[in-house]
Amino acid sequence: MSLRILQDCTNIDWELVKETLKRVNMGYFDAETHKKAFENSYTVIFIFDEDKLVGFGRALSDGAYQAALYDIAVIPEYQGQGIGSMIVEGLLERIPSCNVILxxxxxxEKFYQKLNFRRLKTGMGLFKNSLLMQSKGFTE
Structure with a gap:
């Protein structure tokens, strides 16, 4: 494995980002929506094995004290090899003074607990499709 880290949106195949999110059972949109989301993020990270995109993630932040991680995904055949941790740690390095939610x-959940994330007792969400989020186990 020859991993390469990219921390900008240069030459990303956004259709592949969409397909990766779909493959790992995460929420996904059309390729153009993902392009806009990543380009508007505070920081991004893409991991390649040679020229193959194997994982990615992004953070929204004010850059001062609050941030949120989104779209952290690793293709199934590369999971369990530390790439997810590389993504999270790479994002956290860019927001060192921030509280972080996801x-x-x-x-x-256990993957994130290993990286010192803890469950929130007061977390709340307002979703465009609340019934779908409830059926997927995200909300009560």
Whole structure:
């Protein structure tokens, strides 16, 4: 494995980003929406094995004290090899003074707990499709 880290949106195949999110059972939109989301983020990270995109993530932040991680995904055949941790740690390095929140894909909570994330007792969400989010286990 020859991993390469990219911390900008140069030459990204946004259709592949969409397909990756779909493959790992995360929320996804059309390629152009993902392009806009990543380009408007505070920081991004893409991990390649040679020229193959194997994982990515992004953070929204005020750059002072609050941030949120989104769209952290690693293609299934590369999971369990430390790439997810590289993504999270790479994002956190760019927001060192911030409190960080995220909502994990159902079943991935233990991965984030290993990286020192803890469950929120007062977390709340307002979703465009609240019934879908409830059926997927994100809300009560």
């Amino acid at each position: 909502y994990a894909a159902v079943g991935k």
